[in-house]
Amino acid sequence: MYILYLIILATSLSMDAFSVSLSIGNYIKNKFIFSLIICVFHFLFSISGYYLGFLLNNYVHNTDMIAFIIFLYIAVNMYQERKNKQPKININFLSIFLVTIGVSIDSFGVGITITQNILLSATIISLFAFSFTYIGLILNKYLQENNFSIIGIIILFIISIVHLHKFIFNFV
Numbered sequence: 289m290y291i292l293y294l295i296i297l298a299t300s301l302s303m304d305a306f307s308v309s310l311s312i313g314n315y316i317k318n319k320f321i322f323s324l325i326i327c328v329f330h331f332l333f334s335i336s337g338y339y340l341g342f343l344l345n346n347y348v349h350n351t352d353m354i355a356f357i358i359f360l361y362i363a364v365n366m367y368q369e370r371k372n373k374q375p376k377i378n379i380n381f382l383s384i385f386l387v388t389i390g391v392s393i394d395s396f397g398v399g400i401t402i403t404q405n406i407l408l409s410a411t412i413i414s415l416f417a418f419s420f421t422y423i424g425l426i427l428n429k430y431l432q433e434n435n436f437s438i439i440g441i442i443i444l445f446i447i448s449i450v451h452l453h454k455f456i457f458n459f460v
Contacts, residue, residue: 296447297413298413298417300441300443302416302419302421303443304369304391305392305417307424308390309323309423310427312387316384323422325388326388326417327415327418329391330392330395330410330417333393333394333395333399334398334406334409334413335399336396337397341401344400353451353452353455356448356449356455358400360448361397363445395413395417
């Protein structure tokens with residue numbers, strides 16, 4: 289059951305990278321390297337978030353409310369970013385670095401909520417990020433209009449509601 293949860297979570301996190309890849313695919317020369325960088329950042333942010341969550345868990349015993357807030361925040365933030373798209377793209381090293389951080393930072397928040405095998409979780413999240421990024425870069429020439437980030441937003445919102453439900457009924 290946890291693997292299914294991870295696959296759904298990894299898919300929703302990857303939608304940001306997929307959408308961005310569809311937008312900038314024409315500007316990225318080495319699609320494999322760019323996808324690999326996204327993969328590594330997702331992995332590192334997931335691990336970093338997990339260890340911060342591990343430290344917080346010593347002080348906070350029920351993390352479902354924190355998970356609800358984090359997932360809801362990520363979903364709302366993804367929605368706002370989707371609404372505020374910038375049509376002009378200037379690609380250089382700094383912009384690629386910032387894009388990489390921008391699409392990977394959600395993994396940090398998710399890492400805080402991970403309570404089971406972090407290496408498996410971070411690996412699945414990062415492999416999905418790699419795959420969705422690479423596919424988005426390839427599909428760029430075929431799909432110019434992208435509304436795929438809304439799928440990730442909806443999934444993250446549903447996950448946040450599940451954590452809220454667990455939090456409420458854990459205290460009843």
